[in-house]
Amino acid sequence: MYLDHRVIAKIARILSRLNMNIMLLDTSGQVILPEGNDRELPLPEALRSNPTQPLVYGGFTLIGTDGVQPLFLCLPGDSPDVCSCAILASELVSSITHIELPNADKEQTFRSILRDEIEGAEMETMALEHEIALDDERCVIMLHLQNVDATAALNILNNVVSDSASDTLVEMDRHTIVLIKKLDESGDYDEIDQLGQAIENTFLSETNHSVYIGIGEPKTSLSQLSESMREARRAIDVGRIYRKDEYVFVYRKMLIERFLADVPREMSLRYNSLLFNRKTARLFNDEMIHTIEKFFENSLNLSETARQLYIHRNTLIYRLDKVQRIIGLDLRAFDDAVTFKTMMLLGKTAGDKNRRSGN
Numbered sequence: 001m002y003l004d005h006r007v008i009a010k011i012a013r014i015l016s017r018l019n020m021n022i023m024l025l026d027t028s029g030q031v032i033l034p035e036g037n038d039r040e041l042p043l044p045e046a047l048r049s050n051p052t053q054p055l056v057y058g059g060f061t062l063i064g065t066d067g068v069q070p071l072f073l074c075l076p077g078d079s080p081d082v083c084s085c086a087i088l089a090s091e092l093v094s095s096i097t098h099i100e101l102p103n104a105d106k107e108q109t110f111r112s113i114l115r116d117e118i119e120g121a122e123m124e125t126m127a128l129e130h131e132i133a134l135d136d137e138r139c140v141i142m143l144h145l146q147n148v149d150a151t152a153a154l155n156i157l158n159n160v161v162s163d164s165a166s167d168t169l170v171e172m173d174r175h176t177i178v179l180i181k182k183l184d185e186s187g188d189y190d191e192i193d194q195l196g197q198a199i200e201n202t203f204l205s206e207t208n209h210s211v212y213i214g215i216g217e218p219k220t221s222l223s224q225l226s227e228s229m230r231e232a233r234r235a236i237d238v239g240r241i242y243r244k245d246e247y248v249f250v251y252r253k254m255l256i257e258r259f260l261a262d263v264p265r266e267m268s269l270r271y272n273s274l275l276f277n278r279k280t281a282r283l284f285n286d287e288m289i290h291t292i293e294k295f296f297e298n299s300l301n302l303s304e305t306a307r308q309l310y311i312h313r314n315t316l317i318y319r320l321d322k323v324q325r326i327i328g329l330d331l332r333a334f335d336d337a338v339t340f341k342t343m344m345l346l347g348k349t350a351g352d353k354n355r356r357s358g359n
Contacts, residue, residue, distance in 0.1 A: 005150045005151045005154065005171060005174070006151065006154055006171075007096065007097070008032060008033065008035070009151050010096055011024060011033065011093055011096055012033055012034075012035075014092050014093070014096065015033065015089060015092075015093075018085060018088070018089060020075055020076070020082075020085055020089075021075070021076055022073055022074070022075050022089055023037070023041075023073065023074040023075075024071060024072070024073055024093070025041060025043070025071065025072040025073070025074060026071060026072075027069055027070065027071075027072075028040065029041045029042055029043045029072075032071070041074065043062070043072060044057055044062070047062050047063075047064060047072070048064075051063070051064025051065065051066070051070040051072065052064060052065070052066055052070075052090065054083045054086050054087060056078040056083075059076070059077070059078060060074050060075060060076055060077070060078070061074075061075045061077060061078055061082045061083055061086045062074050062075075062086075063075075063086040063087065063089070063090045064090065065090050065093050065094040065097065066094050067094070067097065071093060071097070073086060073089050073090055073093065075089070105130065106130040106132070106168075107168070107169075107170050107171070109126045109127070109129075109130050109132065110132075110168055110170045110178075110180060110225075111170050111171075111172065112126075113222060113223075113225055113226060114140070114170065114172065114178060114225055114226050114229045115172075115226065116226045119223060123222065123223060127222055132222065133222070134221060134222045135220060135221055135222070136166070136182050136220075136222075137182070137183045137218050137219070137220050138180050138181060138182050138183065138218065138219060138222075138225060138228070139180075139181055139183065139189075139192060139215065139216050139217060139218045139219065139228050140178055140179075140180060140181075140215075140216040140225060140228040140229045140231070140232045141178070141179040141180075141181055141192070141195070141196060141199075141213060141214070141215050141216075141232065142176065142177075142178050142179075142213065142214045142215075142216070142229065142232035142233060142236065143157075143176065143177045143178070143179070143199070143211050143212070143213055144175060144176060144211060144212040144213075144214070144236055145174075145175050145176070145177065145211055146175075146209065146211070146212070147207075147209040148203065148207050148209050148211060150171060150174050150175075150177065152207065153177055153203070153211070154169060154171065154177065156202060156203060156206055156207075157169055157177065157179065157199070160198070160199055160202060161179060166182040167179060167180065167181050167182055168180040178229065178232075179199075180225065181195070183218055189218065189252075192215055192250075193215065193248070193250050193253075196213045196215050196248040196250070197248050199211075199213060200213055200247050200248050210247045211247065212236045212239070212240065212247055212249070213236070213247060213248045213249065214231075214232035214233055214234070214235035214236035214239070214249050214251065215232055215235060215248070215249070215250045215251060216228030216229060216230070216231035216232035216235070216251050217231050217251055217252060231251040232251065234251065234258065235249040235250060235251040235254055236249055237261075238254055238257045238258055238261050239254060239257070241257070241261065241348055241349065242254075242257040242260070242261075242345055242348055243257075256342070256345075257345070260342070260345050260346060260349050261349055263346065263349060265349070268346040268347070268349045269346075269347075271343055271346050272343055272344070272346040272347040274343065275327055275329075275340065275343045275344070276343070276344070276347055280326065280327060283322065283323065283326050283327075288319060288323070290309075291305075291309060291316065291319055292323070292331060292340070292344075294308055294309055295316070295320070295331065296337065296341060300331070300332060300334070300337060302316055302317065302332070320332060
């Protein structure tokens with residue numbers, strides 16, 4: 001039986017009110033609660049055959065919940081009062097799982113689809129069972145959590161998507177949550193980008209932490225959702241290299257970055273060094289690089305760039321003239337600007353691959 005953070009948190013709150021050191025175990029005897037306990041306890045065969053009957057074993061009282069895949073509770077002590085408390089705890093946990101698990105089963109189906117664990121006839125059967133449309137147009141919005149607890153993140157996201165019964169939240173692991181977003185008939189993909197920005201802004205305002213968000217391509221069939229998930233993850237991986245000041249990355253808008261990420265490190269270094277080397281080190285100091293990046297951000301607009309840098313327009317022109325004089329590229333010209341930016345990005349590619357290789 002799969003229990004996500006929401007179900008576990010609800011069970012933990014209920015059990016904490018009983019003022020007993022209760023452990024919650026899965027069918028293998030692995031401790032689920034309290035969290036952080038990695039113990040695995042042997043479950044007597046007599047308990048497995050009749051889980052809802054309390055069993056005293058080794059100074060503890062054990063009991064299971066009802067259902068095909070029961071959960072088990074372990075309470076210290078073997079007195080009648082402990083036995084009564086065990087029965088009450090079992091009934092409370094059973095009531096929670098009966099309410100929550102139908103939705104969790106649907107979520108588990110989506111989780112298996114996103115992980116490519118089911119396909120073909122099995123996918124169609126499970127989709128029919130949980131009333132999941134096979135041919136709706138959807139895309140994956142992936143959230144990579146760093147400093148935000150998964151339970152808190154789900155609460156925030158539930159508020160964001162509460163008005164749409166056609167969207168589904170799936171907790172993949174404690175660092176990853178996926179929003180499967182159904183697209184309307186207009187198929188306006190720009191609205192999905194705006195939704196990603198809105199989610200990131202909401203997290204920042206409510207938690208003071210940003211989350212990385214990747215948006216995959218729209219898919220017209222349920223079986224293609226795993227591909228949209230891979231695209232969303234790829235967008236985050238690449239975006240964190242090339243767009244360090246951003247947190248929302250759209251796969252289709254990162255074609256050049258995805259291409260550069262596939263360039264071998266040796267080639268990246270070779271071409272990057274044509275512009276960035278010992279001879280140009282003094283030219284491309286931090287101030288100059290910041291100036292050029294701001295110039296690119298403003299689509300080569302001199303006046304707007306100067307305004308944002310709090311410098312005179314002629315000062316900006318002087319800096320760009322200096323670059324042209326030393327390396328021969330006029331960054332005010334589109335082709336030269338593209339050439340320069342590509343060479344600069346290749347340096348980020350090489351640097352990232354160098355860190356990952358441990359060199």
